[in-house]
Amino acid sequence: MRLVHSAILVGLVGFLASPVLSKAVTEADLRAHIAILASDDFEGRKPGTAGEAKTVKYIAEQWAKAGVKPAAADGGWFEPVPLIQRGQGSFDYSFNANGRKLRVGSDDIVLIGKQAEYVRGNLPMVFAGMGVKSDGTVGADVAGKAVLVLFDAENVPDKMKSPRARREALVAAGAEAIIFVGDSKGSWPSLRRLLLSRPIALESREMRAPLEGAVTSEFAVGLVTAAGQDWDTLRAHAKQADYAGEALGIDADFNVKTDIYRFNSSNVIGKISGRKKNSGALMYMGHWDHLGICAPEGAPDRICNGAVDNASGIAVMNEVAKALAKKKYDRDIYFVATTAEESGLLGAYAFAQKPVLPLDQIILSLNVDTIAIASRGSKVAIIGRGTTPLDDEVETVAKKTGRMIESSTNANAFIQRQDGWALTQKGVPALMVGGSFADLDLLQKFLGSDYHGPNDEVTDATELGGAAEDADLHIALGRYFADTRKYKSKKAGE
Numbered sequence: 210m211r212l213v214h215s216a217i218l219v220g221l222v223g224f225l226a227s228p229v230l231s232k233a234v235t236e237a238d239l240r241a242h243i244a245i246l247a248s249d250d251f252e253g254r255k256p257g258t259a260g261e262a263k264t265v266k267y268i269a270e271q272w273a274k275a276g277v278k279p280a281a282a283d284g285g286w287f288e289p290v291p292l293i294q295r296g297q298g299s300f301d302y303s304f305n306a307n308g309r310k311l312r313v314g315s316d317d318i319v320l321i322g323k324q325a326e327y328v329r330g331n332l333p334m335v336f337a338g339m340g341v342k343s344d345g346t347v348g349a350d351v352a353g354k355a356v357l358v359l360f361d362a363e364n365v366p367d368k369m370k371s372p373r374a375r376r377e378a379l380v381a382a383g384a385e386a387i388i389f390v391g392d393s394k395g396s397w398p399s400l401r402r403l404l405l406s407r408p409i410a411l412e413s414r415e416m417r418a419p420l421e422g423a424v425t426s427e428f429a430v431g432l433v434t435a436a437g438q439d440w441d442t443l444r445a446h447a448k449q450a451d452y453a454g455e456a457l458g459i460d461a462d463f464n465v466k467t468d469i470y471r472f473n474s475s476n477v478i479g480k481i482s483g484r485k486k487n488s489g490a491l492m493y494m495g496h497w498d499h500l501g502i503c504a505p506e507g508a509p510d511r512i513c514n515g516a517v518d519n520a521s522g523i524a525v526m527n528e529v530a531k532a533l534a535k536k537k538y539d540r541d542i543y544f545v546a547t548t549a550e551e552s553g554l555l556g557a558y559a560f561a562q563k564p565v566l567p568l569d570q571i572i573l574s575l576n577v578d579t580i581a582i583a584s585r586g587s588k589v590a591i592i593g594r595g596t597t598p599l600d601d602e603v604e605t606v607a608k609k610t611g612r613m614i615e616s617s618t619n620a621n622a623f624i625q626r627q628d629g630w631a632l633t634q635k636g637v638p639a640l641m642v643g644g645s646f647a648d649l650d651l652l653q654k655f656l657g658s659d660y661h662g663p664n665d666e667v668t669d670a671t672e673l674g675g676a677a678e679d680a681d682l683h684i685a686l687g688r689y690f691a692d693t694r695k696y697k698s699k700k701a702g703e
């Protein structure tokens with residue numbers, strides 16, 4: 210209680226003492242955007258759907274109305290992000306040992322090619338345990354081979370626990386085909402569902418073997434037993450820390466057809482031009498996409514509306530754009546609403562690969578994501594704290610708007626889960642600043658309930674107080690970092 214009261218007091222003092230703060234952003238301002246973006250009419254804003262078309266149009270219209278100018282490479286609002294989805298087509302396979310065709314009793318197999326057509330014969334098969342050794346490196350000789358890998362990983366470093374990390378390590382080691390073995394009493398259903406869900410990928414950044422797939426443990430048992438080997442022995446070997454895999458004495462033939470769907474999604478990009486040429490640029494980012502129709506047919510509510518994640522962030526960006534476009538600043542200010550964040554920060558990675566301004570011109574990128582969590586008076590956390598020299602200046606601005614600072618680095622746990630990460634990896638100072646990540650218990654409550662489900666909707670109970678304060682904070686940060694007298698960048702020849 211005391212904390213809340215004193216926070217409100219500090220907030221008031223800050224407000225009264227701050228001459229630059231014009232009309233504050235209100236909960237109602239934000240709610241109006243969220244109500245539209247997270248409406249059923251927008252169908253959960255999945256890339257490549259009618260929901261995308263409505264979403265990017267709405268954002269561009271809002272920015273245009275605010276006075277922001279289009280800044281995609283072709284002079285329009287929409288920077289194309291070429292995406293790909295793959296679905297299982299028809300396939301045929303056979304396994305041979307010592308010139309004899311093996312009979313396998315199970316047909317629980319999923320096979321998906323990188324290209325539409327994949328035909329290969331006599332591929333030697335290797336069992337690679339978990340895929341990597343306990344030091345995280347690939348031990349097995351997988352180059353040009355079909356590799357059987359256990360989906361459930363123990364005994365590997367944390368950063369290699371995800372199937373994706375191990376798959377990419379095997380691709381880097383030259384694996385021709387990667388087939389995960391899922392536990393039919395455990396991981397198989399989710400593994401199968403994942404592979405068949407037509408996941409969205411950014412083709413220009415993919416690490417993918419020519420053939421990928423999965424089988425059940427029964428399938429694997431049947432296969433190796435038919436070749437005269439013992440599955441339990443292989444699995445016991447896989448638990449050894451320095452296990453380097455073993456040849457199975459099996460050759461595989463594959464003839465796999467894959468449904469490939471390529472489409473362009475869009476990052477929406479706008480700009481407020483600065484007065485001083487070559488003084489660098491400030492950038493705001495936030496992802497517009499969400500999960501679309503996410504519940505199975507027959508469910509009472511099938512749409513994942515993504516009100517908090519991340520209609521709230523786009524709402525904040527729209528209001529920040531409106532406030533900042535009223536004036537000219539020294540530096541350019543960019544606004545980038547990204548696509549396909551939910552599929553792995555793909556729009557942000559596409560921007561980092563093909564930016565509309567040289568990345569070294571960006572003095573600071575502020576990502577705005579999942580912002581409608583905390584109430585008014587919450588502290589300000591920085592995701593990316595310690596990764597840039599800007600923490601002190603961000604804090605000074607935050608304090609001037611009446612906010613208190615969460616000084617721990619706890620929020621950095623989320624650094625790889627937000628679009629700014631795509632820029633951080635390229636050396637761009639990228640932060641996420643705000644209240645939602647200051648109270649991690651409150652955030653976890655959301656992540657454990659409505660997050661990524663049909664209940665992430667806007668209701669009367671949706672908390673927008675903290676988001677409104679964060680919008681004001683982002684406006685103040687814009688006024689500070691876009692001003693060459695206030696923030697003197699060492700970049701851009703100043």
Ligand SMILES: [Zn+2]
Nearest residue numbers: 518519551661
């Ligand atoms: Zn999300």
